[in-house]
Amino acid sequence: FDFTEMNGNPIAESKKAGKMDPKSALRKLQAQKGRLEALKEKGKEDRVKEIQENVLWESALSKAEGQKLKDDEGLLKKTVKKMESRKKSTKRKWDKRVDDEDRRKDASQKKRTENIQKRKKEKKDRKIKKAVKRGRAVPGFT
CATH class of the missing domain: 1.20.5 (Single alpha-helices involved in coiled-coils or other helix-helix interfaces)
Known part of the structure; x- marks a missing residue:
């Protein structure tokens, strides 16, 4: 072991990076959806399928690691609406x-x-x- 090395636990770091408020998570999800739609319109169906498959794999791995995923658009919209009404x-x-x-x-x-x-x-x-x-x-x- 070398304690002078400042490399942290990559799983813990990715958990920290995953913390995102519902509004920005929804915005990110919609932006990703928009990019996929733009690629579809350009006719790059194979690229769209590849990206979707990568996203599915990433989400499956994240769930296996025990991370909470915020990728349900309906739930995010509901949460944002609830936050706005509370505000x-x-x-x-x-x-x-x-x-x-x-x-x-x-x-x-x-x-x-x-x-x-x-x-x-x-x-x-x-x-x-x-x-x-x-x-x-x-x-x-x-």
Whole structure:
């Protein structure tokens, strides 16, 4: 054994490379399908069959190694749709939370200003009352 060598386990590396989010896996699958269609249109049927056979072998070997394959287009579309709907719902919930927070903040600010105004008015009324009591201010002229 030579531990200074930095060659990792090829199976583990291929497992890491296989991790792909459903959106990009779907895009990759559709691109591959498009390339095969283009080759078919050009009349290279034998090349298309060869590529499809290679893909089948690769997927069979990957499954034998225990890798999870993301090659079912219908399932990938379903997963992407579910992810998008979850994303929309969380965005909606967050927006609602932000709106509620703004409303609560506005209400407390309004209450605060009302209380300040009320306190000012009460203070003024007390001053006037005191002045009237002492005979300094004549009611109706202040």
